Amino acid sequence: MAESAGVAGAEDSARRPVSRRSSRRDTGTAVLFLLPLFVLVVGLIVYPFYRAVWLSFTDKLVGYPERFIGLRNYIYLFNDDTFRTVVKNSVVFTLGSVALKLLTGLGMALVLHATWRWRNFFRGLFLLPWITSTVIIALTWRWMFDSFPGRGFFNSVLLDLGLLGRPIAFMATPEGAMAAVIVANWWRGFPFFGVSYLAAMQSIPLETYEAASVDGAGSWRRFWHVTLPGLKHIMIVTILLSFIWTINDFNIIYVMTRGGPGTATQVFATYSYDVAFNSLRWGRGVTISLYMVPLLIVGIVLVSRYLLRDKD
Amino acid sequence: MREARLSRRTFLAGAAGASAALAVGSRAAAAPAVKKGTSLRLWILKTYVEPTNKAIEASAKRWAEKHGAAVSVEYFTFEDMQTKYVAAIENKSTPDVGQLETGAPARFAGMGQLLDLTSFSRQIEGEVGKPPANVAPVTVVGGKTYAIPWYIMAGFWYVWHDVLAKAKVKMPSTFDDAVKVAHAVNRPKDNFYGMGHSWNRTSDGYGVMQSLMYSHGVGWANKAGKYQSIKTPRMQQVMKWATDIYKDGIQPADTLTWTGSGNNENFIARNIAQTSNGPSITFALENALAKATDAKERKQREEALANHVALPHLAGPDGRRMWAIAMSFGIFKNSKDPEAAMSLVAHMLSPEETVRVMQDSYGQFAPVLDKARTAAKEYFNKNENYRTFGRAAEWFVPTGWPGPVTAAAAEVQASNVLTDAPAKVIIDKWPIDRAIEFADKKIKEIYDTIGG
Numbered sequence: 001m002a003e004s005a006g007v008a009g010a011e012d013s014a015r016r017p018v019s020r021r022s023s024r025r026d027t028g029t030a031v032l033f034l035l036p037l038f039v040l041v042v043g044l045i046v047y048p049f050y051r052a053v054w055l056s057f058t059d060k061l062v063g064y065p066e067r068f069i070g071l072r073n074y075i076y077l078f079n080d081d082t083f084r085t086v087v088k089n090s091v092v093f094t095l096g097s098v099a100l101k102l103l104t105g106l107g108m109a110l111v112l113h114a115t116w117r118w119r120n121f122f123r124g125l126f127l128l129p130w131i132t133s134t135v136i137i138a139l140t141w142r143w144m145f146d147s148f149p150g151r152g153f154f155n156s157v158l159l160d161l162g163l164l165g166r167p168i169a170f171m172a173t174p175e176g177a178m179a180a181v182i183v184a185n186w187w188r189g190f191p192f193f194g195v196s197y198l199a200a201m202q203s204i205p206l207e208t209y210e211a212a213s214v215d216g217a218g219s220w221r222r223f224w225h226v227t228l229p230g231l232k233h234i235m236i237v238t239i240l241l242s243f244i245w246t247i248n249d250f251n252i253i254y255v256m257t258r259g260g261p262g263t264a265t266q267v268f269a270t271y272s273y274d275v276a277f278n279s280l281r282w283g284r285g286v287t288i289s290l291y292m293v294p295l296l297i298v299g300i301v302l303v304s305r306y307l308l309r310d311k312d
Numbered sequence: 313m314r315e316a317r318l319s320r321r322t323f324l325a326g327a328a329g330a331s332a333a334l335a336v337g338s339r340a341a342a343a344p345a346v347k348k349g350t351s352l353r354l355w356i357l358k359t360y361v362e363p364t365n366k367a368i369e370a371s372a373k374r375w376a377e378k379h380g381a382a383v384s385v386e387y388f389t390f391e392d393m394q395t396k397y398v399a400a401i402e403n404k405s406t407p408d409v410g411q412l413e414t415g416a417p418a419r420f421a422g423m424g425q426l427l428d429l430t431s432f433s434r435q436i437e438g439e440v441g442k443p444p445a446n447v448a449p450v451t452v453v454g455g456k457t458y459a460i461p462w463y464i465m466a467g468f469w470y471v472w473h474d475v476l477a478k479a480k481v482k483m484p485s486t487f488d489d490a491v492k493v494a495h496a497v498n499r500p501k502d503n504f505y506g507m508g509h510s511w512n513r514t515s516d517g518y519g520v521m522q523s524l525m526y527s528h529g530v531g532w533a534n535k536a537g538k539y540q541s542i543k544t545p546r547m548q549q550v551m552k553w554a555t556d557i558y559k560d561g562i563q564p565a566d567t568l569t570w571t572g573s574g575n576n577e578n579f580i581a582r583n584i585a586q587t588s589n590g591p592s593i594t595f596a597l598e599n600a601l602a603k604a605t606d607a608k609e610r611k612q613r614e615e616a617l618a619n620h621v622a623l624p625h626l627a628g629p630d631g632r633r634m635w636a637i638a639m640s641f642g643i644f645k646n647s648k649d650p651e652a653a654m655s656l657v658a659h660m661l662s663p664e665e666t667v668r669v670m671q672d673s674y675g676q677f678a679p680v681l682d683k684a685r686t687a688a689k690e691y692f693n694k695n696e697n698y699r700t701f702g703r704a705a706e707w708f709v710p711t712g713w714p715g716p717v718t719a720a721a722a723e724v725q726a727s728n729v730l731t732d733a734p735a736k737v738i739i740d741k742w743p744i745d746r747a748i749e750f751a752d753k754k755i756k757e758i759y760d761t762i763g764g
Contacts, residue, residue, distance in 0.1 A: 148503065
């Protein structure tokens with residue numbers, strides 16, 4: 001035993017340098033493999049974000065070197081009437097769009113889930129808005145809402161049916177213009193919700209529905225107590241992702257309204273662009289975009305915590 | 313090849329007169345030297361009038377062929393002009409030569425991006441002549457010349473002659489006349505409106521707002537280019553005109569939402585009787601006629617062309633002052649070969665090249681240098697509309713009138729505050745005083761931070 005222990009000890013000591021060497025080699029290999037990712041993360045995420053935060057503390061004007069001004073950009077925007085309108089518009093635009101996408105996405109998933117025939121065809125069809133170029137979507141919706149008869153789709157149809165005496169200028173009022181951009185954003189985004197929910201619904205075991213039916217649950221109760229809890233995680237993820245994409249949206253509003261009429265549809269991205277590129281005030285332009293970051297971080301942290309807690 | 317060149321020259325010299333011919337000769341002698349194989353980047357504006365874009369590109373290519381050099385032509389549009397220059401400045405990838413709009417020389421010179429062209433401009437003056445006194449200050453900053461003026465792209469007041477004749481109203485000459493005409497021809501039940509003018513975020517919006525202000529004697533800067541308040545009774549008159557046209561029902565309800573081409577489309581579609589626009593409307597109508605496929609279509613389009621009238625931009629109680637886009641050429645400090653860049657600019661500014669570009673411009677391109685203007689006289693004598701186009705420089709006033717164009721004045725225009733002010737009254741139902749107060753505060757803040 002002692003001998004064998006001695007032999008083992010000798011083997012151990014003989015193996016140790018080898019294992020240390022191999023461990024070092026493994027670490028080296030790991031670092032080598034991780035390096036491209038590290039460079040990408042630092043180069044494409046950490047540095048630009050650090051640079052943006054730094055610029056927001058400066059009075060950077062295009063073509064001039066930046067000077068540190070502390071929180072002056074944040075204070076300026078806090079007191080700026082237009083920025084307050086921008087915050088309000090961004091919230092309305094984001095919440096309105098996400099709520100519509102959630103409801104119609106859920107409806108789309110329920111209908112497709114209950115349909116076996118042509119399901120794949122319809123799934124593909126519903127994905128069309130998601131894969132169409134945003135600029136095309138925005139131009140199309142702008143045309144749909146145009147108020148001149150013979151040009152705007154809705155007005156032409158309503159006038160031809162005799163339901164209207166005179167065309168409605170949908171985009172001429174703040175409410176109408178906001179509704180128009182929300183509709184365009186909703187139309188582009190709801191298939192993402194629908195396809196995600198459909199996939200999640202298909203993963204809910206059929207036995208659960210059967211058990212609920214045996215217990216006397218009707219279709220509404222089955223939806224409420226089986227389907228919805230089964231979709232909880234995917235719903236949170238889709239809402240969070242869509243919230244981030246929508247609050248950062250630029251194309252639809254820029255193409256459809258340019259933030260108008262007046263500043264009625266001006267949101268973070270379009271106002272930031274205006275200030276940074278037209279007024280050449282980069283520091284302030286970046287600050288506009290950064291204003292929403294704390295809100296997004298809080299949202300992401302809360303949702304992640306919730307998801308992880310549920311998993312545990 | 314040489315013979316062909318000479319014959320073209322002879323032809324153009326005939327059109328231009330003796331002065332142009334002299335200019336060509338002297339330019340050739342004084343043109344800056346160009347090394348063989350030189351490669352330049354030229355940025356030019358892409359307008360709605362496609363033939364003009366091609367003509368400018370062709371002019372640059374002719375220079376390249378002549379000197380055994382290369383020119384890579386890149387376009388920017390009105391929409392992405394700022395974005396493209398801003399990105400290039402920050403990335404230090406500015407072109408050798410760039411076409412600059414009214415406010416750009418002041419802005420870019422202030423950033424130290426442009427080469428001082430004071431002595432080169434004197435050389436050009438000797439060869440092609442001077443720009444008019446009202447245009448020259450656009451390219452001069454702090455007594456130094458940073459760009460060479462080329463042409464003016466102005467907005468005119470377009471009306472349908474037959475519509476006005478039917479209503480027995482006179483052609484409008486002032487802003488107030490235009491409103492009277494609009495009331496007289498307005499037929500909202502038929503979806504036909506007396507006027508279509510948008511306070512949008514394009515030059516159709518902020519440009520007309522400046523013409524309206526300056527023609528009422530209102531400027532946010534004084535003669536020295538320093539801030540002055542716009543909280544005046546005259547500005548109230550300006551705002552009243554700007555907002556009443558929306559309240560009176562003489563414009564389509566969605567006019568404020570029109571983007572760049574909304575007014576062109578609605579005028580050409582005969583949904584409105586009057587609008588402010590550049591000669592791209594004339595281009596569209598002439599182009600449509602050229603593409604007519606049968607006799608009936610041809611007749612209709614001929615009538616439309618004959619019926620559309622481009623009037624001088626409207627005057628106000630203080631005179632006729634028309635804001636316009638004054639295009640110039642600047643050479644960026646980053647240029648690897650400034651001598652070649654100057655040679656290219658001299659080539660493009662020569663009366664013969666200017667006239668060649670202008671002939672493909674449908675009146676949009678009104679040259680400003682003396683000899684080029686002389687050479688352009690015959691072209692602009694084509695009809696009454698063209699005669700009006702040819703006078704663009706006469707009424708021109710720059711951004712920041714009555715002062716010089718400054719970086720702060722250019723930012724006032726770019727910040728859209730001038731059109732946001734009437735929009736606040738029209739959309740948000742603010743009282744006029746509050747909207748003026750809002751605009752004045754924004755303008756003062758711009759001057760306080762940028763200087764001036």
